[in-house]
Amino acid sequence: MYEVEDLVKNLSLKYGRSRRSLMPILQGIVEKHNYLTDEVMVEVAKALDISAAEVYGTASFYTFLDTQVRGKYVIRVCKTITCSMKGKGEIMQTIEEMLKIRPGETTPDRMFSLLETNCIGWCHKAPAMLINEMPYTELTSEKVVEILKSYMKTK
Amino acid sequence: MENKGLNKVGLIFENIDPKEVLTKAFKMTRDEIIQQVLDSGLKGRGGAGFPTGMKWKFTAAEKDPEKYIVCNADEGEPGTFKDREILDRVAYKVYGGMAIAGHTIGAKEGYVYLRGEYKFLLPKLMKELDDFHKMIDEIGYDFRIHYRMGSGAYICGEESALFESIEGFRGEPRNKPPYPTTSGVFCKPTSINNVETLVTVMMIIRDGAESYVRLGTKDSRGSKVFSISGDTPTPGIFELELGMTVQEFVKEFGDGDTKAVQVGGASGFCVPRKKFENTIIGFEGVPTGGSMKLFNSSRSMYNVLHNYLDFFTEESCGQCTPCRVGCQQLLKGVEKVKKGEVKSTYLNELVKLADTMKIASKCGLGQSVGNAFRTIVENFREEIIY
Ligand SMILES: Cc1cc2nc3c(=O)[nH]c(=O)nc-3n(C[C@H](O)[C@H](O)[C@H](O)COP(=O)(O)O)c2cc1C
Ligand code: SF4
Numbered sequence: 005m006y007e008v009e010d011l012v013k014n015l016s017l018k019y020g021r022s023r024r025s026l027m028p029i030l031q032g033i034v035e036k037h038n039y040l041t042d043e044v045m046v047e048v049a050k051a052l053d054i055s056a057a058e059v060y061g062t063a064s065f066y067t068f069l070d071t072q073v074r075g076k077y078v079i080r081v082c083k084t085i086t087c088s089m090k091g092k093g094e095i096m097q098t099i100e101e102m103l104k105i106r107p108g109e110t111t112p113d114r115m116f117s118l119l120e121t122n123c124i125g126w127c128h129k130a131p132a133m134l135i136n137e138m139p140y141t142e143l144t145s146e147k148v149v150e151i152l153k154s155y156m157k158t159k
Numbered sequence: 160m161e162n163k164g165l166n167k168v169g170l171i172f173e174n175i176d177p178k179e180v181l182t183k184a185f186k187m188t189r190d191e192i193i194q195q196v197l198d199s200g201l202k203g204r205g206g207a208g209f210p211t212g213m214k215w216k217f218t219a220a221e222k223d224p225e226k227y228i229v230c231n232a233d234e235g236e237p238g239t240f241k242d243r244e245i246l247d248r249v250a251y252k253v254y255g256g257m258a259i260a261g262h263t264i265g266a267k268e269g270y271v272y273l274r275g276e277y278k279f280l281l282p283k284l285m286k287e288l289d290d291f292h293k294m295i296d297e298i299g300y301d302f303r304i305h306y307r308m309g310s311g312a313y314i315c316g317e318e319s320a321l322f323e324s325i326e327g328f329r330g331e332p333r334n335k336p337p338y339p340t341t342s343g344v345f346c347k348p349t350s351i352n353n354v355e356t357l358v359t360v361m362m363i364i365r366d367g368a369e370s371y372v373r374l375g376t377k378d379s380r381g382s383k384v385f386s387i388s389g390d391t392p393t394p395g396i397f398e399l400e401l402g403m404t405v406q407e408f409v410k411e412f413g414d415g416d417t418k419a420v421q422v423g424g425a426s427g428f429c430v431p432r433k434k435f436e437n438t439i440i441g442f443e444g445v446p447t448g449g450s451m452k453l454f455n456s457s458r459s460m461y462n463v464l465h466n467y468l469d470f471f472t473e474e475s476c477g478q479c480t481p482c483r484v485g486c487q488q489l490l491k492g493v494e495k496v497k498k499g500e501v502k503s504t505y506l507n508e509l510v511k512l513a514d515t516m517k518i519a520s521k522c523g524l525g526q527s528v529g530n531a532f533r534t535i536v537e538n539f540r541e542e543i544i545y
Contacts, residue, residue, distance in 0.1 A: 024345075026327035031275075031308055065329035065476075067311035068275045084237045084425075085466040086388045086452065122313060122470055124276045125240035127388035127452070128395045137278040 011036065012047040021052055026062060030069050038078060038117075039070040067121070075110045075117040077155050081133040084123035090130040091143070096120070098145040102152055115156070165411050166400035168374065168382035170362045171355065172248055177255045178294055180365045184259045185300055187364075189219050192263045196360060198368035200380030205231055205316075205353030206423065206448030207523070211360065214350050217340035218264040221348035226266040228257050229325075229344055229351040232273045233309055233316035236424035237470060238450030241384040242354040243277050244396045249358065250284050254291040256357025258302050259364060264350050267302055272321050274309040281306065313474040317522050318343070318351045320476065331478045332522035355384055355449070375401035379441030383449060389421075390414050390455040404444075406435040408451070416455040419538070424450035425467040426527035429460075429534040460539035461497060464531065468493065471528050482525025485516040489532060496544055503544045506536055 015032045019025035026048070033044055040063050049056040063069040070078075081087075081096055096118075100106060103116050110117040126132035129141035133148075140151055184192065197212030218226060230253060234242040246253060257269040273281065288304055295302055307325050309315050315324045319333035322344040343349020359381065363371050375381045379401035388394045391412045409417045420430050422445040430438050430445060438444045440451075454463060468490040477483045492509045495501045513529030520526045536543055 023327040024325065027307065027310065027324065031310060062327065062329055065312065065331075066309075069310050083466075084470060085463055086238065088462075088466055089389070089458065121311070122473060123235065123237040123239075125234055125243055125274075127238050127240060128386065130388065134276065137275075139276075139279060 008041075008044050008047050012044065012051050016048075016051045023052065023054065026052060026054075026059065030059075030063055034069055038076060039072060039074040045071075073110055073114070075114045077115060077135050078117045078119065079133060079135050080119045080121035080124070082122070082124045082126070082131065083120040084127070086127035087123075087131040092131045094145055095131050095133065095143050095148055098148050099152065102149060116152075165403055165407060166374075166382075168398045168400055170382055171245060171252075171358050171384050171398050173362075174249070175252065175361070175365060177251050177291075177361070178298065180361055181255055181258060181295065181300070182298055184364045185262055185298065189263050189265075192259065192364070193219065195363060195368045196263075199363045199371040200368075200375075200377075201356065201359055201363065201371070202379070202442060203353055204355035204359065204383065204448065206236065206426070206446070208442055208446055211352065211356055214340060214352070215260065215263050217338075218266075218348050218350040221264075221341060223348050224265075225345075226264055226348045227344050227350075228260040228264065228266045228269040229318075229321070229349055230257055230269065230271040230354060230357055231316060231318065231321060231351055232271055232277070232354050233313075233321060234274055234277075234354075235313035235316045235474075236426060236448055236450055237467070238388055238421070238424045238452045239386045239448055240388075241386045241396050241449045243280065245354050245358060245384065246273075246277070246284060247280060250287045251291055252358045252361045253354055254288060254304055256352070256360045257304055258295060258300065259360055260350055260352065260357065261302050262300075264348070266350070269302070269304045270307055270325060270344065271304060272307050272309060272315070272325060274316075275311050276309075278308060281308070312476075313470075314476045314522075314524055317524060320522070321351070322349070329476070331476045332524075334521070353448075376439075376441060376443065378443040379439075383447075385447075385451050386449045387412055387451045387453070389452040390417065390458065391453045401441045403440055404436060405430050405438045405440060408440060409435055409453070412451070413453055414455055416457075417453050418456045418458070419454045419460065421452040421454070421463070421531065422450070423447040423530070424452075425470050425531055426524070428530050429463075429538060431538040434538075460535055460542040461493070464493060464535045464543065465490070467531050468528075471524065475524060476522075479519075479521040479525065481516045481519035482521070482528070485512055485520070485525065486528060488512060489528065493543060503540075506540065506543065510536055 015029045019028040045059045132141040201211045202208040315330040320330040324330040339349045472486040513532040
């Protein structure tokens with residue numbers, strides 16, 4: 005497990021200790037550690053001097069501030085209408101088969117999580133997905149396999 | 160009417176000398192700028208279409224010494240992707256528009272709220288922001304812009320939800336009034352404008368309102384950046400003069416078999432083929448924040464509607480009952496009709512529910528679910544039932 009206290013301390017030094025720093029701090033934690041543990045949320049609450057329920061309440065509102073275990077690479081495949089019309093189903097199937105996980109699940113080695121997401125703004129290059137913050141567009145099964153292989157190499 | 164093809168415009172993406180435009184703007188008085196923007200007829204490009212000049216006038220009139228300009232770059236409406244392209248290509252014009260707005264309303268600070276999905280752009284945008292800050296320092300003008308990131312909530316594009324999010328809270332829309340112009344971010348007078356709106360102001364200041372009003376129609380002045388996707392041979396981002404009919408649009412962008420165009424995304428309107436000819440894209444007909452999706456006859460409009468309802472059910476902030484429960488019931492309802500579990504007349508009940516949501520919901524999300532619902536159900540009833 006990571007050094008919760010240090011991380012929260014550094015982030016609150018960078019963004020400040022007021023309520024308006026909450027989102028950037030939580031985003032900073034997710035950027036480094038993929039999701040928010042109970043432990044880290046309690047630590048953030050202490051740093052900002054607000055209740056842990058406030059921190060959890062805010063975090064749980066936002067899809068990208070995950071409070072469940074997520075892998076190092078979170079794959080979010082767009083399921084909104086254009087991607088859906090242009091082959092999102094096939095893309096999901098390819099990823100599921102390759103990683104042997106279902107939507108919402110994380111691989112046992114905690115490398116990948118697979119999720120579906122709403123419109124990510126690449127409809128003109130559908131189907132599209134995000135891996136962490138990187139967008140990948142005009143996907144085909146072959147392309148997805150190559151992309152995932154390149155991530156697997158970075159282990 | 161003779162069809163001479165659509166007028167492609169290049170205002171938004173044109174590279175300009177920002178220093179020249181800003182120097183000009185800073186020499187103008189508040190009232191002069193407000194008058195130019197009013198004369199241009201510019202209406203907000205984020206979807207709601209409120210006259211930008213009025214918004215600035217109201218914010219400028221507030222006495223509070225602390226005011227803000229917020230740039231809405233949350234761009235979550237399905238089928239909209241033009242703000243990303245604008246930021247990617249001409250961010251300095253967005254920053255320039257914010258500085259002009261700041262000068263006009265009396266704000267020394269601005270925020271850009273960028274959706275989390277576009278985070279990959281942030282390093283580049285920040286670098287350009289540094290350059291921008293250097294440039295306005297050279298001009299000798301005091302103004303600073305900050306970035307705030309979204310985290311995957313569509314509702315945070317709604318202005319008051321966006322403020323809540325910047326302040327570190329759940330993105331739940333506030334009651335209105337008070338409107339942002341009196342109480343916006345940090346409960347201070349705020350002008351919130353879409354990315355494209357701000358760039359358009361830069362061009363209006365450079366060229367003058369007289370030049371801008373030459374484009375478009377009485378109710379829809381100027382040009383607009385469209386995000387075009389779906390069944391089209393040429394998906395992408397196009398800046399077009401306002402005032403065209405859906406027919407003219409489809410002639411240029413359709414694949415020869417277009418049966419419907421969804422104008423304005425999931426919260427917009429579905430226009431079926433028989434109405435292409437008489438429907439104008441703009442405030443006199445169907446307004447749009449830029450999202451244009453074409454569907455050809457191979458597509459099931461049931462799937463389209465189902466997809467939109469699924470979207471709204473997930474993205475409703477859940478704060479008010481008409482929207483939270485309404486979205487779920489509409490989704491379940493069309494599924495039941497499709498499966499034959501209820502009579503097809505049940506659809507009429509669902510349309511009534513959508514109408515009630517329009518009146519009873521707290522914010523624009525719940526209020527606009529009925530737009531797509533009604534127009535798809537009315538025009539493609541058989542596809543929903545069978
Ligand atoms: C659910 C919902 C989502 C919205 N999303 C956006 C958005 O992503 N971008 C945007 O500019 N406006 C969005 N709006 C409209 C804003 O509330 C606001 O009207 C707009 O930012 C004002 O800028 P404008 O006058 O320049 O258009 C949304 C409204 C609602 C109700
Ligand atoms: S209409 Fe929907 S999104 Fe808007 S406040 Fe109510 S529940 Fe939230």
